[in-house]
Amino acid sequence: MDRREFLRGLAAAATLGLTGCPKSGSGKGDTTLPGGDTLAADTRRFDLPPPGSGPTGLVTDPLYKQHVAPGGHVEQPARCEAILTALTAAKLDARLTRIAPRAATETELLLCHDKSYVETVKSDVAAGKTRLSTGDTYLSAQSFDVALHAAGGLFAALDAVVAGAVKNAFCVVRPPGHHAGPQKGMGFCIFSNAALAARYAQTKHKLGRVAIVDWDVHHGNGTQDVFWSDGTVFLFDTHQHPLYPGTGLATEVGAGAGEGTTLNCPFPAGSGRSEILGALEQKFEKAMESFKPELIVVSSGFDSRRDDPLGGFTLTDQDFADMTDVVTRVARRHAQGRVVSTLEGGYNLNGIGLAAAAHVGRLLEG
């Protein structure tokens, strides 16, 4: 099976909600891809852009490469490298202020996750399991620590944004987070990074209302579960439907105090600029006029870009730039410009780099 065949198979599995971890791979050392490439488990090939200074923060670290995929999984360390390489190629790196991540504490995880689930992740990793027992997320020896730093990377970005050291930030972290809910990791995700960031902003920095924009091609079911009956965190989510994980119907609007603060915009395969940018301009901006967020967190999945092996949307890099403009415009109007964006999905290595550069380029202007 060559790499293309493997990706096609994985995309088909994802459509059916069957994405899972190949059984091969030790999870401890080098990983051989279907095409014969080898991903070294060390950090020597992870070239960080030189530290710059500017209005947008960049969170990343070689540590994020230590969550190692078994044989050829699309959620792979090379995703971070692809984005950083593209930021350098676009000459954006010198304008980005480097922010060092930290590990989230286990107490901080409890802002969104049940203690029993955190213990499950710890014990699964300690037992050497290669798959999370709650769902389709692979594990390797360092996965717990890397996942703590993914959430903690967003915390560090928030600290910098709230302190005014930068006006916004982009976090090139993994594993992704938006499929992880209070009691369950799934869909390549361990901890719910964007949701944790929203709660961290409320508890640490006393921000009252937070909006989360999720434009990953998949529905952010984990984020939705965290804030379903909350009311202080608004989730705006565009995604392909039907597609994994199958949730995110327009009728899913939250409940109780949270009724009306979940806004799902499902679109069929083939959708792109008019649907997704249109929803941002018409539905998100309008909703924010009454919600008035004090911070916007972006679950920035780039698998909604054209030519992604797991998605069927047609967004271009220009579209990601224009979508970013909507977010920064709303943030300037209501949130003193505060935006923290984090990597979710995106599996075409060339595509995610280009889309991320377009996104970051507009954050810099935001």
Ligand SMILES: [Zn+2]
């Ligand atoms: Zn996705």
